[in-house]
Amino acid sequence: MQYLTALLPRITLKQALILGGASAPPLVGGAGVLAILLYLMAAGGTATPAPEQPIAFDHSVHAGDAAIPCEFCHRGVGSQAAATVPSVEQCMFCHSVVKTDSPQIQLLQAHWDTNTPVNWARVHRVPDHVRFVHAPHIQAGVACETCHGDVASMEEVKQVRSLAMGDCQGCHRENSASLDCATCHK
Amino acid sequence: MSSSANEAASRASAVSSMGQTIPTDAEVGHPEGVRWGMVVDLDRCTGCQACVVACQAENNIALNEEQRVLERRAKTWIRIERYWEGEFPNAKARFIPVLCQHCGNAPCETVCPVWATYHNNEGLNVQVYNRCIGTRFCANGCPYSVRYFNFWNPEWPEPMNNQLNPDVTVRTKGIIEKCTFCVQRINRVQVTAKTEGREIRSGEVQPACAQSCPTSALVFCDLNDPESAPAQLAEAEAGRSYTLLEHFGTDPGVIYLKKVDPHAEIHEDEHVHAGAHA
Incomplete structure (x- = not known):
């Protein structure tokens, strides 16, 4: 299909x-x-349901209500290819004191105690033959929500754009970014 | 830099049969912009094959079993061609590393029906794997025989399947592949430079072959930037240089340096013995 x-x-x-x-x-x-x-x-491509996550992490609370900037947790976004998903340690910066009685935080605490990473389900994935690097996009001033949608209002994050080649190209064309195949294809 | 590059620049815009204007080299970027190229000093090459191994590891090239070599279907993006000069015991081995020449006028690019291979504005002859449909026209058109067809899906014995380079696609059966001048490394440096808000430094980009060469026979450089590899480019200007099959007018981006041996005696019958055994 x-x-x-x-x-x-x-x-x-x-x-x-x-x-x-x-x-x-x-x-x-x-x-x-x-x-x-x-x-x-x-x-086609856009009706991706939100994958089930091991811990019910709510972006609307963190990015929405608490207004934590995206790059506070996704720290690689400005400097490297992957935006990176924060480590358990980084969650525990706050959650060693914040809402420790919540059952979901206790799940997180269990990971912390047993030294095991949380196996988050990946939401956005470009095909293997594509090289996507976050850093130059952030440098060029592209807002996170341009591609990821209004994550600050999502309880469960899901993919909102097709992120197919035409989708990328449209944006590249509008912003006079490179349209050379070798820029993205590897 | 060389006279051939200037010739390419002075070519007038051509009009294709489709009525579209084909841009000249100057219009698409070089010679004013970057033109990636390589200077290969044959007097330094010892034929050690370190470049071949490095390329194999960097670019996820499947291992060539004996049978594949016998079938002449072995893949090595860079290969060392070996030529014998003279008769034993006065024989000399001569080596020529041959990789994709990233021609300014590439015969492979014009024959691709799906535009899977094209020339980008940095002088690279780019192969887009997921666009290739495997007609092999390009491999037949290439006078240097540096385009390789995937007759099989690549396989690596355990545990070598865990050492694949994530920045390079693993090519499937049915498509052509070839030297990319390690475009993933060029891209990485370009992104780093952009992130740090600066220009690429001279000599910052190094493909795997040049990096591994113990005698620095392979030097990767921007042919339009005399600071990129000053000594090599100066020598190329000074007349020790040639390009492979230059009479074809392909305007290669790989320049070979070789001092002509004044004592070399060339006999007619030696040509019979001289030949590629690579």
């Missing part, structure tokens, strides 16, 4: 509804097939 969605052109849900509404009545028999195709086109 993912291969089919990759081949179809990307449209928004609104475009799918308009197209479906306009073309379905004359195609009574094929309307079902058309509806499925339009759904896939609208859903």
